[in-house]
Amino acid sequence: MSASSKLPIVQMDSAEDLAQRLADAIVEKLQSAIDADGKASLVVSGGSTPKPLFEALSQRALPWSAVTVTLADERWVPESDSDSNATFVKTHLLKDEAAGATFVSLYEDQKTPHDGVSLVNERLKGVPQPFTVVILGMGGDGHTASLFPDAPGTEAAMTETQSLVSIVEPSTVPQARITLTLRALMNTDCQFLHISGQEKRALVDEVLGDPAQSTYPIAQFLQATNQRITIYSTH
Numbered sequence: 001m002s003a004s005s006k007l008p009i010v011q012m013d014s015a016e017d018l019a020q021r022l023a024d025a026i027v028e029k030l031q032s033a034i035d036a037d038g039k040a041s042l043v044v045s046g047g048s049t050p051k052p053l054f055e056a057l058s059q060r061a062l063p064w065s066a067v068t069v070t071l072a073d074e075r076w077v078p079e080s081d082s083d084s085n086a087t088f089v090k091t092h093l094l095k096d097e098a099a100g101a102t103f104v105s106l107y108e109d110q111k112t113p114h115d116g117v118s119l120v121n122e123r124l125k126g127v128p129q130p131f132t133v134v135i136l137g138m139g140g141d142g143h144t145a146s147l148f149p150d151a152p153g154t155e156a157a158m159t160e161t162q163s164l165v166s167i168v169e170p171s172t173v174p175q176a177r178i179t180l181t182l183r184a185l186m187n188t189d190c191q192f193l194h195i196s197g198q199e200k201r202a203l204v205d206e207v208l209g210d211p212a213q214s215t216y217p218i219a220q221f222l223q224a225t226n227q228r229i230t231i232y233s234t235h
Ligand code: 6PG
Pocket: 045, 046, 047, 048, 049, 050, 072, 073, 074, 075, 085, 136, 137, 138, 139, 143, 144, 145, 146
């Protein structure tokens, strides 16, 4: 049995119960880091699954002023665009109790990510690392962060060792993406894979069965994670 098939899975019947349970685990980890080091860093993903989680976290009492929040990936759009992950995070997470957290964006007001990636990389170096917590989602095609299967840039993002971010240009989504590299996403001792729905759980179970045989980016991720990850799933 491969190591990744033994990964811990927390399963709850509702997205809301799962979000509250995951928020408990995240808050505990962030508080421990703040108690130990006076600061913490939280890497979050975009998409739709995280909404109840962000809403739950925004209501949790925590020294949020000691927490730096950044993204696992971003669509290359300004915050005025409804597809912006930064806007999604600011709308649902960085409010109420969590309003005092520091947010580090992965977007620069440049025409393409190629023009802005160096500036983003420099900015990210200021985020406390190793990251305290990294939260990932997964698409139905097995992508995580913006590590999309068969997309220009994914292989480079999987092998990059210097830059913290890399550019991926999938043909299956409207915008070019900037993503934390696999190496950057691994620079933590606490990862959560947050998924919702039977289809995604079935895909994860398929990958966990024999990750070495899978070409999905999530498979490469789960092989690399070495027990640092807990899967939170509604199914
Ligand atoms: C993004 C996310 C991405 C997301 C998956 C799942 O920018 O879209 O970072 O990796 O986690 O696409 O998205 P859903 O939660 O919407 O299914």
